Amino acid sequence: MPGPQSSPGKAGQIMRYGFPGLTDLKSREGYVVSYDRRNRNPHWVFEHLTSAHVRGDSDRQQCDFKEDETIHPYFRATNWDFKRSGYDRGHLAAAANHRHSQTAMGDTFYLSNISPQVGEGFNRDAWNRLEMYVRGLTKQFNNVYICTGPLYLPRKEVDGKMYVKYEVIGRNHVAVPTHFFKVIACETNKGELILESYVMPNAKIDNNLPLKNFLVPVESIERASGLLLFDRIPRNAFKAINGRQP
Amino acid sequence: MPGPQSSPGKAGQIMRYGFPGLTDLKSREGYVVSYDRRNRNPHWVFEHLTSAHVRGDSDRQQCDFKEDETIHPYFRATNWDFKRSGYDRGHLAAAANHRHSQTAMGDTFYLSNISPQVGEGFNRDAWNRLEMYVRGLTKQFNNVYICTGPLYLPRKEVDGKMYVKYEVIGRNHVAVPTHFFKVIACETNKGELILESYVMPNAKIDNNLPLKNFLVPVESIERASGLLLFDRIPRNAFKAINGRQP
Ligand SMILES: [Mg+2]
Ligand SMILES: [Mg+2]
Numbered sequence: 001m002p003g004p005q006s007s008p009g010k011a012g013q014i015m016r017y018g019f020p021g022l023t024d025l026k027s028r029e030g031y032v033v034s035y036d037r038r039n040r041n042p043h044w045v046f047e048h049l050t051s052a053h054v055r056g057d058s059d060r061q062q063c064d065f066k067e068d069e070t071i072h073p074y075f076r077a078t079n080w081d082f083k084r085s086g087y088d089r090g091h092l093a094a095a096a097n098h099r100h101s102q103t104a105m106g107d108t109f110y111l112s113n114i115s116p117q118v119g120e121g122f123n124r125d126a127w128n129r130l131e132m133y134v135r136g137l138t139k140q141f142n143n144v145y146i147c148t149g150p151l152y153l154p155r156k157e158v159d160g161k162m163y164v165k166y167e168v169i170g171r172n173h174v175a176v177p178t179h180f181f182k183v184i185a186c187e188t189n190k191g192e193l194i195l196e197s198y199v200m201p202n203a204k205i206d207n208n209l210p211l212k213n214f215l216v217p218v219e220s221i222e223r224a225s226g227l228l229l230f231d232r233i234p235r236n237a238f239k240a241i242n243g244r245q246p
Numbered sequence: 247m248p249g250p251q252s253s254p255g256k257a258g259q260i261m262r263y264g265f266p267g268l269t270d271l272k273s274r275e276g277y278v279v280s281y282d283r284r285n286r287n288p289h290w291v292f293e294h295l296t297s298a299h300v301r302g303d304s305d306r307q308q309c310d311f312k313e314d315e316t317i318h319p320y321f322r323a324t325n326w327d328f329k330r331s332g333y334d335r336g337h338l339a340a341a342a343n344h345r346h347s348q349t350a351m352g353d354t355f356y357l358s359n360i361s362p363q364v365g366e367g368f369n370r371d372a373w374n375r376l377e378m379y380v381r382g383l384t385k386q387f388n389n390v391y392i393c394t395g396p397l398y399l400p401r402k403e404v405d406g407k408m409y410v411k412y413e414v415i416g417r418n419h420v421a422v423p424t425h426f427f428k429v430i431a432c433e434t435n436k437g438e439l440i441l442e443s444y445v446m447p448n449a450k451i452d453n454n455l456p457l458k459n460f461l462v463p464v465e466s467i468e469r470a471s472g473l474l475l476f477d478r479i480p481r482n483a484f485k486a487i488n489g490r491q492p
Contacts, residue, residue, distance in 0.1 A: 010273075010276075010294070013294055027256075029256070032261055036472070037472030037473070038398075038470075038472030046261055048259055048262070072474065074468055074469045074474075075469075154419055161413055162415075162419065163414070164410075164411070164414055164421065165409055165410070165411040166409065167407055167409050168400045168408045168409070168410055169408075173400055173470075175410065222320055223320045224419075225284060226283030226284030226285075226321055227283070228318065232262075
């Protein structure tokens with residue numbers, strides 16, 4: 001029963017008047033970001049750090065948070081969206097990771113690298129401690145690769161069902177992630193690799209909690225985020241994952 | 247202050263150990279789908295219909311809902327996820343749009359073309375009426391292009407803030423969209439184009455409500471979905487949008 005368009009491979013015809021969207025990918029000096037146009041947040045941000053990246057005299061006082069004009073206005077977060085929201089403009093690629101270059105540091109201030117984060121107790125505290133820890137890894141390891149992103153995790157409610165719930169702020173409905181993840185692959189000069197994967201709630205966190213309390217299986221981040229992380233490296237090729245032999 | 251990796255264009259180095267994800271695109275006989283790995287739902291499904299597509303003796307009794315094995319198991323919806331969830335497995339590309347070919351109809355039963363939909367009053371009623379209306383358009387128009395997708399719309403809560411909230415079902419946390427959209431571009435034999443854009447809540451809908459009550463500006467769908475729809479056609483090139491001259 002052949003129809004006029006019944007053969008496979010008609011994608012060109014079906015899509016004739018435009019593609020609704022593909023994940024927005026942006027390559028900056030110090031990081032690569034995939035932008036989530038629906039949530040007006042990064043999907044993920046990837047960095048490669050060495051001890052030379054995190055050293056330098058770049059000055060964050062010279063940086064301003066700025067709209068990413070490569071993003072269509074419908075999907076672009078603005079500084080106005082954050083005003084009086086109660087949330088910090090939290091970097092996913094941290095500014096201080098890119099002290100070696102004023103341009104690279106400035107690039108981290110694009111709002112496409114920013115998520116709304118709880119300020120006190122999170123962005124300025126526990127999450128910042130995790131970022132400092134990552135920079136410290138560049139002293140021990142030749143190469144440090146980091147993937148950072150937001151999560152929107154479900155919770156069981158009193159009706160026994162699971163729900164995802166998150167606030168959206170500003171006129172552009174910028175999503176406030178419930179959690180953030182950081183997955184870190186570190187390479188020694190012998191090419192040995194270790195992996196660590198962290199999830200923290202976007203909430204005030206007790207500053208006495210050690211970072212290792214936030215280690216989670218990387219698979220749980222992959223399932224929740226819809227992303228495959230460091231999938232070019234077989235898991236059993238890592239010398240350690242979250243401190244243990246895989 | 248040059249660092250060893252400070253020049254732009256280092257994406258290949260930064261991304262050395264794998265790309266976390268790009269929007270999954272699948273081209274089937276009758277439709278193209280972009281899959282949302284985080285929500286285990288389609289992002290959007292595109293169809294091109296003519297009167298010849300919707301005619302035929304293909305039999306949906308011969309079709310079974312099936313996992314899409316091209317999707318990584320972490321992100322794949324399964325029939326089990328829908329069991330006892332209370333939701334129908336709702337087609338985004340409707341099965342009956344592809345009566346001309348048993349293969350094309352069968353392809354609409356991949357769970358990557360399916361979202362959890364309220365059954366009575368929605369999937370089996372109002373949404374079905376919208377689908378029948380779309381098939382009817384192929385009698386009037388030479389070519390009908392349809393983009394269908396889920397929405398996760400925010401609502402204001404009693405605290406005055408806006409929240410997105412949706413259920414997730416099954417072991418794989420398949421998201422239950424709050425709404426669905428359908429944007430339809432119809433082409434006459436003179437090449438004239440009209441556009442209609444609908445949003446319906448994923449809820450029991452009064453069957454007496456006419457379809458035109460669900461017309462919304464296409465821009466509102468674009469903003470909420472993060473998608474640009476029919477963007478290869480300038481809006482003022484349409485003879486009518488939602489029944490009015492643009
Ligand atoms: Mg910060
Ligand atoms: Mg249906």
